[in-house]
Amino acid sequence: MATRVWLSLSLSALMTMLTGSATAQSVQSVLQTTAITMGMENLTSIQYSGTGWRGMVGQNVSPDRDWPRVELTSYTRTIDFVTMSSKEDYLRSGSTREVTNLVSGDYAWTLDAQGQPVAQPAAAELRRLEILLTPWGFIKGAMTPGADPTMVTRNEYGGRSTVISFLAFGKYRVNGTINPEGLLERVQTWVPNPVVGDMYYENVYTQYREVGGVQIPRFHQHQDYDDGANEPNVSGGDHAFGLETVSDLQANVANAALTVPSDVEGARIEPVRVESQSVGDGVWLVGGGSHHSVVIEFADHVAVIEAPLHEERSLAVIDEVYRLMPDKPIRFIVTTHHHWDHLGGLRTYVHEGATVITHESNKPYYQEVLRAGPWILEPDRFSLHPPEEWSEGYIFETVNEKYVLADGTRRVELYNVQGLAHAAGMLMAYLPSEKILVQADLLNSLAQPPNASTRALQRNLGRLNLDVETIVGIHGSPVPMSQFVELVGAGQ
Numbered sequence: 001m002a003t004r005v006w007l008s009l010s011l012s013a014l015m016t017m018l019t020g021s022a023t024a025q026s027v028q029s030v031l032q033t034t035a036i037t038m039g040m041e042n043l044t045s046i047q048y049s050g051t052g053w054r055g056m057v058g059q060n061v062s063p064d065r066d067w068p069r070v071e072l073t074s075y076t077r078t079i080d081f082v083t084m085s086s087k088e089d090y091l092r093s094g095s096t097r098e099v100t101n102l103v104s105g106d107y108a109w110t111l112d113a114q115g116q117p118v119a120q121p122a123a124a125e126l127r128r129l130e131i132l133l134t135p136w137g138f139i140k141g142a143m144t145p146g147a148d149p150t151m152v153t154r155n156e157y158g159g160r161s162t163v164i165s166f167l168a169f170g171k172y173r174v175n176g177t178i179n180p181e182g183l184l185e186r187v188q189t190w191v192p193n194p195v196v197g198d199m200y201y202e203n204v205y206t207q208y209r210e211v212g213g214v215q216i217p218r219f220h221q222h223q224d225y226d227d228g229a230n231e232p233n234v235s236g237g238d239h240a241f242g243l244e245t246v247s248d249l250q251a252n253v254a255n256a257a258l259t260v261p262s263d264v265e266g267a268r269i270e271p272v273r274v275e276s277q278s279v280g281d282g283v284w285l286v287g288g289g290s291h292h293s294v295v296i297e298f299a300d301h302v303a304v305i306e307a308p309l310h311e312e313r314s315l316a317v318i319d320e321v322y323r324l325m326p327d328k329p330i331r332f333i334v335t336t337h338h339h340w341d342h343l344g345g346l347r348t349y350v351h352e353g354a355t356v357i358t359h360e361s362n363k364p365y366y367q368e369v370l371r372a373g374p375w376i377l378e379p380d381r382f383s384l385h386p387p388e389e390w391s392e393g394y395i396f397e398t399v400n401e402k403y404v405l406a407d408g409t410r411r412v413e414l415y416n417v418q419g420l421a422h423a424a425g426m427l428m429a430y431l432p433s434e435k436i437l438v439q440a441d442l443l444n445s446l447a448q449p450p451n452a453s454t455r456a457l458q459r460n461l462g463r464l465n466l467d468v469e470t471i472v473g474i475h476g477s478p479v480p481m482s483q484f485v486e487l488v489g490a491g492q
Contacts, residue, residue: 052071063364199225
């Protein structure tokens with residue numbers, strides 16, 4: 001794959017250079033010719049179906065491996081370019097429940113198991129952007145009045161290719177490469193990500209064929225990031241989506257525009273709120289939503305287990321820590337594993353002055369996360385006010401098989417979870433005096449039947465001979481050990 005280059009600043013300068021009616025006319029001429037070549041000059045909506053796969057971004061088994069893939073046995077997307085609406089339906093291999101993601105203008109929602117709409121206001125902007133990343137959406141977006149596209153040419157794809165660029169929603173630089181045959185070969189942009197900053201998106205379009213007068217390609221999307229130094233990344237994550245076969249395409253489909261449900265229209269992005277629940281003397285489960293953190297008090301400091309999701313949530317947890325213990329700094333942040341939904345607040349705790357404790361296999365990856373850039377689209381505190389000392393390397397403590405945090409008042413034992421397929425370098429925490437075990441993703445709910453992760457938890461508790469009364473999860477509610485024993489016993 002071609003080397004990624006951050007183009008935001010350079011293309012901004014280019015826009016200044018390429019002003020004037022002649023240039024604007026040449027860009028519009030190229031766009032019009034491409035639209036004709038692709039059979040979309042009169043296209044207002046489109047629906048295409050097929051099979052493919054979806055990469056589980058941020059969920060690789062180890063940092064150096066690609067995003068794991070889930071096969072899609074069916075996939076259908078309907079786009080209305082007039083209203084900027086999209087309906088995406090797909091069925092994962094081995095599942096009977098279809099996933100439906102929708103957006104119309106400023107409103108986004110999904111459907112629950114009963115087919116009822118569930119508002120997702122935070123997803124609206126990205127889903128609208130995804131429309132512009134399709135072959136037809138890019139051309140239409142660049143031709144929209146006020147888009148003010150720019151154009152350069154270069155040798156690529158075996159000839160002279162044209163790169164057209166415009167700014168979407170006043171925020172996202174979107175570049176499209178038109179190959180010598182007049183077909184859109186690649187669309188690239190960058191989106192904010194709480195772990196790695198401005199994350200690279202690339203849609204590659206190949207093997208075009210005509211269906212009903214419209215050219216449709218094979219879809220292949222990459223999502224990854226660079227460290228900005230042209231050095232090899234620790235992260236192997238890359239391949240995010242592929243539509244390998246197209247069984248049907250319809251142009252100008254009826255009822256492509258979506259009606260926004262009233263409950264979705266009224267939904268707003270709510271500020272993050274967390275609540276603390278005492279699970280032991282000086283031990284709190286700080287929750288509020290899908291992910292939790294565990295706060296542990298020591299004589300003169302605090303340790304926090306897990307930094308999930310994003311900075312806003314981490315700042316809320318930090319505020320709660322200082323409400324509970326106003327005179328004790330957060331000295332340690334313990335991360336159970338490297339998955340992005342559990343790592344989005346890491347930089348926030350490092351900015352706060354916390355030392356990171358993780359499995360030794362994760363350290364190179366976490367160092368890369370701290371160096372990742374740029375952070376232009378949604379800068380965090382770490383990028384705006386970089387800590388002076390972090391590069392010295394002493395902010396890390398690593399675990400091989402066992403690590404102990406103790407100060408005479410409290411003892412916390414950290415163990416490597418062996419024999420786990422979910423994630424390499426997974427840690428769990430044990431408080432022997434309180435008989436509390438803290439874990440992530442191994443046991444989320446007693447309502448779920450035993451699986452490979454619960455079996456791994458069972459084996460490791462036996463291997464380590466830990467005397468546990470309560471299992472506290474990063475997901476879900478605390479579970480008595482007796483109920484966990486019943487669960488895994490019933491599944492034998």
